[in-house]
Each structure stands twice: as C-alpha cells, then as structure tokens.
Amino acid sequence: MKTIYTDTHRLQHGNLELMDGQLLPCFEKPERADLVISHVRASQLGPVLEPQEFGIAPLARIHAPNYLAFLQSAWDAWVEEHGSDHHALPLNWPIRGMRSDIEPEAIDGKLSYFSFDAGTPITPGTWQAVTRSAYVALTAQQWIASGERAAFALCRPPGHHAAADYYGGYCFLNNAAIAAQAFLDQGAARVAVLDVDYHHANGTQAIFYARDDVLVLSLHGDPRQEFPYFLGYADETGLGAGEGFNANYPLPWGTDASTWFAALESACERITAYAPDALVISLGVDTYKGDPISQFLLDSADYPRLGQRLARLGLPTLFVMEGGYAVDAIGVNTVNVLTGFMQA
C-alpha cells in the first residue's frame, strides 16, 4: 500500500489549547505524524510518496468561499490586531438564538464565527499545512482512482471535525470529505465514509447530511459524555434526500473491543448494502486503551482485525488519518490496521 505524506504538516504546531480550565500544550502535535511515518517506513507497507498540488478548486467543492478566504488570511489579520506572540484562539461562539448570517469584520469575531471550540489554534503555518494535508488525501485518492486497491493518506492536521464553514477539534479542512467528493467528481455514483476515530465525525456528517451520494457512518464516544457533544446521536439519520444515509454508533465510556467490533459489524453491513464505488476510512486510533483524551479499551492487537474486516468489504479503500494521541502507540496501531488490511 502506498502512503502519501509530506513534512509540511509540521507547519501546524499550535502551542496551547483550552482544556480542563487551563491552556495545555496541544495534544494534536507534529510528533504524531512523525511517529506514524517512521513506523510506516520501518514496516513492509510500501512506498512513501509526496503529495501533488491541486489548487483551491477541490477544496471549494466542500468548503464555503468565505471560510476558505478566512483561513487563508486569518493569521495575518490576527497579527495586525494582536501581534504574533500568541496563536489565534476565538473568544465566543454563535450558539442557539444567535445570528449565523453575518460574518463579523473584526478578526476576533471572524475566529468566533468560523469555529466551534477553543482548542484549535491558528498559527503562521496553518493555511500551508492544512492545504497540504488535503492534497495528501487527494493524491492518495488519485492512486485509487488509477486502480490501486488501497492507499494511506497520512494527513495532518486531521479533518473530520471541520464542516463546510467551521473548524474545531484540531481540524480545518475535511480531508476525508474532500477526497470523497473527488471520487464522485471523477464518476463514482456512491461513496461511503466510515469514521472509526474515537470522536464523532461531526464535520463529515454535516457536510453530507442532506445527500444520498455519500453514506456517512461513525463509531464514537457517546456525545452525551464526549466531545463534540452536540452531534453524533443515534437519531441523526440524514435530512431530505439524505434521509437514511447517515448512521451513528455512539458507544459509552469504557467500551471494549467486543462491543466496538459488534458496532463495526453493523456499520460494515450497512456499507455492503449501500454498494459504494469507493470507501473512505477516517482512521483515528484514539480508540486505544492508552489514549490520553479518550475512554475506549482497544488494544494494539485489535487493530489488525479492524484492517481485516475492512478488507473483506472488497472495495477500493482510501485510509485518511484522523486522531490518536497516545504518541508512542499510534505508529504501531495505525500500521497494524493497514497491514491487517493488506494481509486479508
């Protein structure tokens, strides 16, 4: 399996995120991707290739023009207002009953308008890093469109929490959604996106919620207990033409492998029934029992089994890296999924 990767991810290195009432060093850090690529290289997985360039067009198929313009200019606007001593974090958010139809002029207002958390700093290198992360996904998608059975897009920053016009949860551009759209734009009739990250794929769900050409499925910590709290419930099944094409599998804190794989089996049956032309896996390994910000109990030996089950779906499969914060273990666990897939 080919892996697509670029060191450009290191340009996104946020200093601090708001957590537990403090500003803590960001859990989403360059070391994550560095460790995964080092394990990929040490394994027999296959070649590691640089991404191509794609311009703005494939990003604009998923994200709103004013949102892309904001992301591109936000750091400079922040520096003009606040200087460069601190990375950009928002102040407040447009919750229920507040206006969502007016983009403020002030940079603090724009940050607040286009985000949903206080844990996703915008830095000098954010735009460069997030566009390259999307290009990693698009390059891997092209390999599959060219006939590869599978490819691994080692994206960083991750993408699944980002919607058409907002960022959060360390995510700015939704790499999996951008790649899924590329499959469709190149002739696929249906694509399935299965998100196995510990956290709900709120961005991916929001992007495709009213569409029937992308089936979105997510296994994740129950939002009653877990970030992002406000999407990911089982009764969210799609809207309008999209009704029946969104499936959530919320699972409680302490979920073990047995329960988790039972939910995976249900999701796989839904995918088989949908008969997509391609499958995108939003691959987070924060389901691991040692993850510092998650509460599931999967062990390293469970990840090959995940890869094997996905392989049995028999679909062209694009793996897109999402979360996983137990730094020492994420290299092993990620490669375990991919080698499990290839050996099946």
Place this chain on the structure above:
Amino acid sequence: MKTIYTDTHRLQHGNLELMDGQLLPCFEKPERADLVISHVRASQLGPVLEPQEFGIAPLARIHAPNYLAFLQSAWDAWVEEHGSDHHALPLNWPIRGMRSDIEPEAIDGKLSYFSFDAGTPITPGTWQAVTRSAYVALTAQQWIASGERAAFALCRPPGHHAAADYYGGYCFLNNAAIAAQAFLDQGAARVAVLDVDYHHANGTQAIFYARDDVLVLSLHGDPRQEFPYFLGYADETGLGAGEGFNANYPLPWGTDASTWFAALESACERITAYAPDALVISLGVDTYKGDPISQFLLDSADYPRLGQRLARLGLPTLFVMEGGYAVDAIGVNTVNVLTGFMQA
C-alpha cells in the same frame, strides 16, 4: 438614592479568561464593585443597604429550570471530574447546525451547552455570588415598587449577557431582566430596559424578544466589530408579539459623546412613546475612553449628563450595575450618572 450592595460579590473571583489567545486575569473582578461602593459611600448619594433573600422563584421567572440546576451544581461536578486546581471553563460550543435539544451528561459537555464564551469561569462561589447579585436587583426593585423615585442595584457579577439558559460575558443571571419581570409580576403593564453598557444586551434581548410587555433598547459597540458579535444588529426588532419592542443602536469603534448622546436621545424618545410603568437601566460605564477592553470615547464629565437625561424621562428608575473595567474610573463615572439623575 438608596444603593443595595453586599460583599458576597467577592465570592465570584475568576482567575482567568481566554482573551487575545491567552488566559489573562479576569477583567471582571471584585475590585470593580469595591471601588464603586467606596465612591458611593464617599458621595452624598444616600444609604447603602443589604439585599433581602428571595429564594429561587423570581430567578425561575426568567431562567430555565435545567439551567438553574446546572449553575447550582456545576462547581461540584467540575471538582469531581477535574479537581479544584482550576476554575471551570468550557471546551466547545453548539453552533449552527449542531444540536441544542440535548443537555450532555458530562460536566464538560454541560459547561459547553450552557455557555457562549471562554471568558466566564465558574468558581466555588459562583452560585452564591450570582444569586445574591440578583437579590440586590430585586431588593432595589422593591424599594421602587414601594414608592422610591430611583434606586441603585450595585450588582456583581453583572447580568446583561446571560439569557434564559446560557451564560457568558461574565454574566450568569440576568439581574436586569429578573427585576423587570418583578415589576410586571407586581402589576406593571409595561417595563422598559435601557442598556447603556458598551456591549450589546444580548441576554436581555433574547429573554424578551417575543414579548411586548418589555421594551428592550441597547446602545453598544457594533457587533460587526465587538463582542458578542452575534446579536445586537439594528435589524433585530423583535419577533411575533414582540415585533417592534426591541431596539438596537450599534455604534462604531471610536464613537464620541456627541454621536453617543444622539443615539441616547433616539432611545429616550422610544421610551417616552412606550410609556412604561417603570424603567430599568443596565448601567455599564465601559463607554469611558479609558476602558481597557472598549472603544468609545466618553469622558467622566459626560456621565452626569446621562443621568440628567434619564431623569427627564420622569419614570420610576432602577439602575442595575453591568460592566466597566477601567477600575480607577468606574467609581467616579458610576456615581456621576446617579448624582446627575438625582440633581436633575
């Protein structure tokens, strides 16, 4: 004029708020009210009285039961989950497209559900302080209901950013709205709430937006430029039965006294036309040119003029303290408004 005040406000002493990409010491601090009461005592304004107790009923006339239950229990739940080393701040917020119909079970989810910013810490003393702040407003309201021409509720924490079921902007219970409702519950047909704080009265507006028995007017920094960004635009005029009973006067950064008093004059004309039985003034003095987080240019000599104009409305008038962060000046400026009123 009687002033109602209690030292209990000091129990709300948040350590840190998220601003400019950092956690900074809270601008909303006990020193604010201490300086105002010291200026009140040094002036000839009148007696300073302690608040009475009112229980939960008058708070529940404005705020949702689950919100009040949350505020009362939040600190203990936070300590159980995170310990007591840091005050409670939320993580993320339910913005456009996210669910607002499910209160999460985890304390981090509840904080996120019931708030709209990352600048309003919940502390061990928050519940005690905010209920007493509301009782300060209710006690002052009772003096006016008993025939006083005016009274000054030296509330702290402030209230005007708090809505029926969310907090933010240093505000938890909407003291002005609770007092306005008390006037109505005691027989008033109509009450006007005029907010002269630098920031929009988003909570007060949201609470009364669909009602015609409370006219809400707010002069404030244009939300295109200024917190809270997502309410306070001129086209927000009320909803349903409330249509025509909400008036916003957004003013740009750098607004001087001349422009500000012209807007005040328009608001006063609206109040006269409404002919309310009582007037509640949400009194912030962060319109002052030296305020550290605001951008208007009023000087200390402008505040007596404000008091004089309000007196000319000839209405029973309850002053409720809101913002103002230029600590040395807020005592002078606040008392200037009140003495201006009494001397008119």
